[in-house]
Amino acid sequence: MLRRLAVALALTLVTAAPVYAQTAVDRAEADYLAATPLPVDARDAAREWRLWWQETDPAERPARETERIAELERATARDRQLAGHVTDFDSLATACPPLGPDACRVEAAGVMLMPADAKAGEPARSLYWQQLRTGGQWDMPLAAVVLYTPMADGRLEARSWVQTAIVHEPPVLIEGYDDLYVAIPGYHDGTGRMNADVLFRWVLDAEPPFTQIDVTSWKADLADQLPPGLAVWKGVGYRWPALMAETSLWQDNDANCCPTGGDAWVSLAIEGDRLVVEHLQVNDPLITAATTVPADILGWAGRRLGCDHWRGEDAYDAERGAQIEAAVAELKCDSLEADEAALVQHYADDEVSLALIERVRGTD
Secondary structure (H helix, E strand, O other): OHHHHHHHHHHHHHHHHHHHHHHHHHHHHHHHHHHOOOHHHHHHHHHHHHHHHHHOOHHHHHHHHHHHHHHHHHHHHHHHHHHOOEEOHHHOOOOOOOOOOOOEEEEEEEEEEEOOEOOOOEOOEEEEEEEEEEOOOOOOOEEEEEEEEEOOOOOEEEEEEEEEEOEEOOOEEEEEEOEEEEEEOEEOOOOOOOEOOEEEEEOOOOOOOEEEEEOOOHHHHHHHHOOOOEEOOOOOEEEOOOOEEEEEOEEOOOEOOEOOOOEEEEEEEEEOOEEEEEEEEEEOHHHHHHHHOOHHHHHHHHHHHHHHHHHOOOOOOHHHHHHHHHHHHHOOHHHHHHHHHHHHHHOOOOHHHHHHHHHHHOOO
16 A cells, blocks of 8 residues: 555656646746846747747756746846946946846947926936946857936936847937837847847836837737738848838748848837837839839740740750740740830830840840
């Protein structure tokens, strides 16, 4: 009986271990969420980590959980320490705040002043900031930006901060959307230059005064609004403070380096605590050509490119030779030069059309 009980207890402990570890991760995430000024990023990172954890070999999960907990504990300790950091104006350009054990240097510092608006009943505001670079000699450097507001005694208190990417630029004030907002541009390393931009709502008398705005979820809405076959594969270029973004567009068969689907400009708006798509303008080169190039030139150009392709193909057997011959006949390749001469004569007084014809001819 005792042996059966021992076996049952052992099995219970074995099956309960993953639950306990996951609970420990949950606690570490909750502690970090309470300390960080970036709760939107924290929740996104937690979701992504869980998806990754589910795909991990069960034998490796305990080690991954230990790493996750240690990472969260370091970030929580840093943010708790930063939350109590006080400095003065003279130290902004020289002294780093407590960002952890990594080396740190101040790259820039400044202040943004907002005059009082008596008509709107808005008091004057001042926002101080530091742009920092952290990381040891052999580490991947990280950028950081810390935002300060003045205390009653004139000293400066750290109220929000960002330290998530290889590049963070100085903050940008955004007005005209019922509240005042502060954007911190940034991007991650790699060829994708994925966005690390952060946006805060700044309410002077609120506690805390800075609330993070979700600047990520609107991209899923954008994907649903793009024409079929077009997508955004990399980071967008935000245009702060205009609340706009521009991006290249990729087609399914594009190389990662070389988008051919044109580009898009997106007008954004702030609804609640997230950015939303207000207006989308897609500049598709194919559609642009179809609406701006004369139909006879466009048709001839398509035939010209098709003929160049098929005439360069190798008739390695009778079937392939017949296929090439049929394509050349359908495209009327034998009459291309005569058709080109007719177009040149017809558009003799149209320099733009003549340039288009010359450009197509130059693809030989």
